[in-house]
Amino acid sequence: VPIIMEVVDTIEKLRERLNALRWAEALGASGQYGPRSVGLVPTMGHLHEGHLDLVRCSTRENEITVGTIFVNPTQFNRSEDFELYPRNEARDVKMFRDAGTHLVFVPKSKEIMYPNDHSTQVTCEPLASRLEGSFRPGHFNGVTLIVTKLLNLVQPSILYLGAKDAQQCVVLSRLVKDLNYNTQVRIVPTHRDPNDGLALSSRNALLSETERKIAPTVYLGLRVAQLVIESEPKLSTSEYVKEIVSFIYKTYGERAADDLNLTWNVEYVSTANRETLQEINGALPSETLLSVAVMLGRARLIDNIVLHSKATLISTDSSQLHAMLKPTIERVLEQHFQTVINQITLKN
Incomplete structure (x- = not known):
């Protein structure tokens, strides 16, 4: 399909143009009669390289890529957060075009997706009430509703999601499975700043220049915890992991924010099962989702990392283990993160 991107703003136009693209020449890449494969990349706009990773993955795997731009009001808990969400439609459309998208759906008003008499809800419990759901009640009801609508409208072969939003990936994967959508879910690795993670x-x-320098502390806590338990498997318990993250956040994030009169508030540090999102206490299994949420100024930053534990039952005294903790953290910091620490502490 030649890449001449179109932008549509109504459901009727979306269906019309997508149907024409899907059945163009009535031949897929296999040379067999039938519809072309479609990848869906749903976004709320203000695109960055992470979104473009999703688009690139879709264009590699599908004959048609559909992007969407819609700041979904039903997933915001506070109206001020909805108003603050950054928007730049012209820039986003250009980025979609340059990345090889075929069709972009930009509903011209809220009423396109939610008519005044709209009354249906889509829930996915208890997954939606854990982690983010505890701090943003109803958030995932808005996510599941809009994605259900988009899946029904686009009927994609593959839905593309970013791993940064780990809980969203789990919830939407469950939705696709439970509602029997003929759609695969592709989770694309988190795109990080190459300099500070x-x-x-x-x-x-939404971050100020100074807040941006402190923000890498969020990932620093996760990565240090990962490296510590890799080097000292005996420390692979939820309690020690949370203590490591808290140590980093207090030493660097909280201290820097206090010195500069900025807001730094850790909402949660979680060690959870990757599939059920249930909190893990005690020894970590082979894979654990370590996730955090931090308010830094006006920006709510979430991140996660997967911990791979090789811990075995060891009868080491807990006081000995605790004595190992700080020296191991300091060694990891010195070996891997001096440049990032200099940035966070404003030494360069």
């Missing part, structure tokens, strides 16, 4: 996010635009 900060996960790219549209909300990063």
Whole structure:
């Protein structure tokens, strides 16, 4: 399919143009009669390289890529957060075009997706009530509703999601499975700043220049915890992991924010099962989702990392283990993160 991107703003136009693209020449890449494969990349706009990773993955795997731009009001808990969300439609459309997208759906008003008499809800419990759901009640009801609508409209072969939003990936994967959508879910690795590891996010635009220098602390805590338990498997318990993250956040994030009169508030540090999102206590299994949420100024930053534990039952005294903790953290910091620490502490 030649890449001459179109932008549509109504459901009727979306269906019309997508149907024409899907059945163009009535031949797929296999040379067999039938519809062309379609990849869906849903976004709320203010695109960055992380979004473009999703688009590139879709264009490699599908004959048609559909992007969407819609700041979905039903997933915001506070109206001020909805108003603050960064928007730049012209820039986003150009980025979609340059990345090889075929069709972009930009509903011209809220009423396109939610008519005044709209009354249906889509829930996915208890997954939606854990982690983010505890701090943003109803958030995932808005996510599941809009994605259900988009899946029904686009009927994609593959839905593309970013791993940074780990809980969203789990919830939407469950939705696709439970509602029997003929759609695969492809989770694309988090795109990070190559210099300091900060996960790219549209909300990063809300950070001031100084806040941006402190923001890498969010990922620093996760990565240090990962490296510590890799080097000392005996420390692979939820309690020690949370203590490591808290140590980094207090030493660097909280201290820097206090010195500069900035807001730094850790909402949660979680060690959870990757599939059920249930909190893990005690020894970590072979894979654990370590996730965090931090308010830095006006920006709510979330991030996660997967911990791979090789811990075995060891009868080491807990006081000995605790004595190992700080020296191991300091060794990891010195070996891997001096440049990032200099940035966070404003030494360069």
